[in-house]
Amino acid sequence: MLDGTNPFVRFRNVQKSYDGETLVVKNLNLDIEAGEFVTMLGPSGSGKTTCLMMLAGFETATHGEIELGGKPINNIPPHKRGIGMVFQNYALFPHMTVSENLAFPLKVRGMSAGDVQEKVKRALDMVQMRAFGDRKPAQLSGGQQQRIALARALVFEPELVLMDEPLGALDKQLREHMQYEIKHIHENLGVTVVYVTHDQSEALTMSNRIAVFDDGVIQQLDDPVTLYEKPENSFVAQFIGENNTLTGTVEALSKNVATVKLEAGDTVKALAVNTDGKGGRTSLSIRPERCVVSPKKVAGLSMLKGRIEELIYLGDHIRCRMNVAGNDEFIVKVPNTADQLGLEIGTETHVGWQTDDCRALDFKQV
Amino acid sequence: MSERAQPLLAADGTPLKRSIERSLRRQKIEAFLLVAPLLAFVLVTFVAPIADMLFRSVENQIVAQTLPATTDALKEWNPDVSALPDEAVFAALAVDMKAAVKSKTHTRLGSRLNYEKTGVASLFRKSGRRIKKWDLAGDAPFKDKFLDLDKKWGDPQLWQLLKLYSPVYTSGYFLNAVDLKKTPDGVEPRAESEQIYILLFQRTLFMSLAITLMCLLLGYPIAFLLSHLPMRTSNLLMILVLLPFWTSLLVRTSAWKVLLQQEGVINDVLVTIGLLGDSDRLQLINNQTGTIVAMTHILLPFMILPLYSVMRTIPPSYVRAAKSLGANDVTAFAKVYFPQSVPGIGAGSILVFILAIGYYITPELVGGTTGTFISNRIAYHISSSLNWGLAAALGSILLIAVLVLYYAYDRIVGIDNVKLG
Ligand SMILES: Nc1ncnc2c1ncn2[C@@H]1O[C@H](COP(=O)(O)OP(=O)(O)OP(=O)(O)O)[C@@H](O)[C@H]1O
Numbered sequence: 072m073l074d075g076t077n078p079f080v081r082f083r084n085v086q087k088s089y090d091g092e093t094l095v096v097k098n099l100n101l102d103i104e105a106g107e108f109v110t111m112l113g114p115s116g117s118g119k120t121t122c123l124m125m126l127a128g129f130e131t132a133t134h135g136e137i138e139l140g141g142k143p144i145n146n147i148p149p150h151k152r153g154i155g156m157v158f159q160n161y162a163l164f165p166h167m168t169v170s171e172n173l174a175f176p177l178k179v180r181g182m183s184a185g186d187v188q189e190k191v192k193r194a195l196d197m198v199q200m201r202a203f204g205d206r207k208p209a210q211l212s213g214g215q216q217q218r219i220a221l222a223r224a225l226v227f228e229p230e231l232v233l234m235d236e237p238l239g240a241l242d243k244q245l246r247e248h249m250q251y252e253i254k255h256i257h258e259n260l261g262v263t264v265v266y267v268t269h270d271q272s273e274a275l276t277m278s279n280r281i282a283v284f285d286d287g288v289i290q291q292l293d294d295p296v297t298l299y300e301k302p303e304n305s306f307v308a309q310f311i312g313e314n315n316t317l318t319g320t321v322e323a324l325s326k327n328v329a330t331v332k333l334e335a336g337d338t339v340k341a342l343a344v345n346t347d348g349k350g351g352r353t354s355l356s357i358r359p360e361r362c363v364v365s366p367k368k369v370a371g372l373s374m375l376k377g378r379i380e381e382l383i384y385l386g387d388h389i390r391c392r393m394n395v396a397g398n399d400e401f402i403v404k405v406p407n408t409a410d411q412l413g414l415e416i417g418t419e420t421h422v423g424w425q426t427d428d429c430r431a432l433d434f435k436q437v
Numbered sequence: 438m439s440e441r442a443q444p445l446l447a448a449d450g451t452p453l454k455r456s457i458e459r460s461l462r463r464q465k466i467e468a469f470l471l472v473a474p475l476l477a478f479v480l481v482t483f484v485a486p487i488a489d490m491l492f493r494s495v496e497n498q499i500v501a502q503t504l505p506a507t508t509d510a511l512k513e514w515n516p517d518v519s520a521l522p523d524e525a526v527f528a529a530l531a532v533d534m535k536a537a538v539k540s541k542t543h544t545r546l547g548s549r550l551n552y553e554k555t556g557v558a559s560l561f562r563k564s565g566r567r568i569k570k571w572d573l574a575g576d577a578p579f580k581d582k583f584l585d586l587d588k589k590w591g592d593p594q595l596w597q598l599l600k601l602y603s604p605v606y607t608s609g610y611f612l613n614a615v616d617l618k619k620t621p622d623g624v625e626p627r628a629e630s631e632q633i634y635i636l637l638f639q640r641t642l643f644m645s646l647a648i649t650l651m652c653l654l655l656g657y658p659i660a661f662l663l664s665h666l667p668m669r670t671s672n673l674l675m676i677l678v679l680l681p682f683w684t685s686l687l688v689r690t691s692a693w694k695v696l697l698q699q700e701g702v703i704n705d706v707l708v709t710i711g712l713l714g715d716s717d718r719l720q721l722i723n724n725q726t727g728t729i730v731a732m733t734h735i736l737l738p739f740m741i742l743p744l745y746s747v748m749r750t751i752p753p754s755y756v757r758a759a760k761s762l763g764a765n766d767v768t769a770f771a772k773v774y775f776p777q778s779v780p781g782i783g784a785g786s787i788l789v790f791i792l793a794i795g796y797y798i799t800p801e802l803v804g805g806t807t808g809t810f811i812s813n814r815i816a817y818h819i820s821s822s823l824n825w826g827l828a829a830a831l832g833s834i835l836l837i838a839v840l841v842l843y844y845a846y847d848r849i850v851g852i853d854n855v856k857l858g
């Protein structure tokens with residue numbers, strides 16, 4: 072995606088500390104292309120909001136440069152950056168009506184009354200809230216406030232919009248609905264969006280690229296498919312989607328296949344992605360839907376013995392919790408096909424996977 | 438459908454509505470019992486005195502009680518027909534006075550009437566001593582005897598005054614409190630030299646407003662700063678704001694005396710650094726300046742506290758949102774922050790204003806003659822001149838003025854817009 076020209080937003084070696092003792096953001100490098108939808112995803116306290124606030128201008132970077140459209144913005148005050156922002160609590164001005172809220176960014180830019188009215192109307196139409204212009208924010212439901220906040224961040228046609236967990240306060244159904252709406256608005260308007268969330272399914276649904284944050288560091292920056300299919304370290308593997316982990320020591324390393332001796336004693340082959348080399352400890356990551364349960368060994372698959380501990384019927388698939396190589400939280404998603412394989416609790420059976428689906432990553436105690 | 442029309446029944450068969458009412462009634466009784474002690478306390482110590490004060494401001498039983506026969510007889514007298522009442526009235530007065538002297542109530546009546554006409558008190562005292570020796574059966578007729586006793590008894594104005602104040606209730610105190618007086622020819626303004634209360638009310642209002650404004654101007658930035666500091670620091674600084682409460686009001690006021698007087702610290706400093714000549718030291722105390730300075734200092738916390746607690750609840754994201762939308766610092770403050778701090782301004786202003794308007798001790802100590810409030814005059818009438826009726830009338834007017842202002846405030850700002858936190 073990066074061509075020779077400057078990216079639209081660029082974080083270069085950015086560091087941030089609030090107290091002068093701990094770094095909340097450690098050496099952040101992130102390039103965002105114009106028109107992209109980039110999500111910062113990570114657990115609570117990982118520094119996502121801090122990054123967004125530095126971009127918006129409400130926090131200053133302790134070290135490093137932030138560039139917008141090729142120009143450094145460290146010294147530009149927030150109101151001159153022209154960045155639209157949607158806050159977690161919406162921050163709709165309670166003493167103004169919905170229309171006045173939307174008119175605010177236009178009026179401070181000295182736009183004529185006629186233009187203001189026209190644009191406010193169009194923005195209300197965009198979020199299908201035309202009839203609500205005269206209400207106060209307190210008279211709107213959470214989802215409606217959300218839409219108005221979105222419309223307000225977009226009404227002055229910024230090229231960059233930041234959203235900090237904008238859907239955090241909504242219930243699941245509404246959240247999913249709004250995800251699609253935001254995605255569609257992004258596609259229609261072509262604005263660049265930087266989005267913060269700690270809900271991974273939200274990130275996977277909406278984004279062009281996702282930056283997974285942990286502990287002030289971007290652990291991996293990739294499109295959703297790569298992120299899910301090819302996690303580069305244990306944190307990402309565990310944070311995105313469901314994941315089974317087995318730990319062991321690398322016994323042999325040939326090209327990109329590692330032979331790993333598990334702590335329980337078995338030996339398996341895995342794709343060497345991120346190991347310390349021969350003799351180093353490693354965490355193996357296997358997705359539950361890539362495993363098969365079979366009473367007999369299947370040729371071409373790595374197979375391990377396992378005992379079925381729990382079965383949960385979920386309609387389209389059966390969730391099967393097993394004890395495999397000492398890990399009794401090993402999950403297998405068994406498709407709900409005609410042959411039920413005779414799954415039964417307590418059965419001693421085998422579980423297997425393709426070598427490519429078992430990724431040997433950095434060691435992380437579970 | 439017919440089933441729907443049936444009243445819903447609770448599990449035990451009673452109609453649901455009734456059992457709800459019953460359970461609610463119990464809650465109400467419990468609630469009442471919880472507040473009952475406070476209610477009783479407030480009734481006895483607050484409501485009752487106020488009611489008594491309101492009553493005293495119109496009550497005038499003393500004339501009719503002390504001179505029952507005379508007031509009766511005076512009803513017949515028409516000042517337009519004869520300048521002085523006839524013998525029947527004087528005879529009645531003799532009877533009443535004799536009884537009053539015996540119960541020693543005539544001097545009290547004298548001082549009461551002295552509020553309306555000077556000299557009456559001494560007349561009653563003097564007459565009392567003589568009438569004590571009169572023989573009611575043998576000494577008639579009394580008209581000449583009274584005129585002999587003191588020629589003031591022949592003053593038609595005295596009799597008109599008696600007739601005017603015969604009724605049990607009077608508007609006299611209230612008229613007095615607004616610089617008017619009651620005369621046989623109706624209500625008239627008092628002589629210019631006696632007009633004092635309207636001026637005092639105006640001054641009280643004006644100075645209370647000035648103090649409120651000063652508190653707002655000084656308190657708003659402090660509250661703003663405190664509410665934007667980390668909780669720990671702001672709690673620490675809040676102690677400084679509340680520090681004055683730890684010392685007695687008298688001490689604080691006296692401290693201002695030390696600072697402000699002509700030989701005081703401020704004047705000394707100004708003279709020392711050469712800003713003032715020794716001969717033209719500023720008059721900073723015993724005038725309005727003194728009262729406004731000292732009271733602003735004393736009432737400032739009452740402005741800062743509600744402002745602070747309202748500002749604390751304004752999320753910083755509002756101002757951030759305004760800035761991200763393109764507003765500069767000034768616009769973001771004026772259009773977004775300030776409107777949301779208005780409830781705090783409302784609460785603080787009402788609090789300070791109402792406290793100021795009834796303030797007594799500070800104006801008394803640092804106000805001199807030009808910086809005193811109506812409350813100082815009320816105190817004077819309560820404790821020095823003992824004209825409780827007038828004090829009550831002044832107090833009632835003050836109370837009504839506060840209520841009217843409160844109502845106007847509710848109309849303009851809306852009392853819902855007042856928040857203490
Ligand atoms: N104003 C501040 N002063 C001091 N420390 C702060 C401040 N804001 C955030 N922090 C600290 O910085 C770290 C990162 O905070 P940040 O708000 O960026 O996390 P986040 O990733 O947005 O988390 P969440 O998902 O919970 O919103 C946290 O440890 C937090 O305690």
Ligand SMILES: [Mg+2]
Pocket residue numbers: 119120121235
């Ligand atoms: Mg956050």
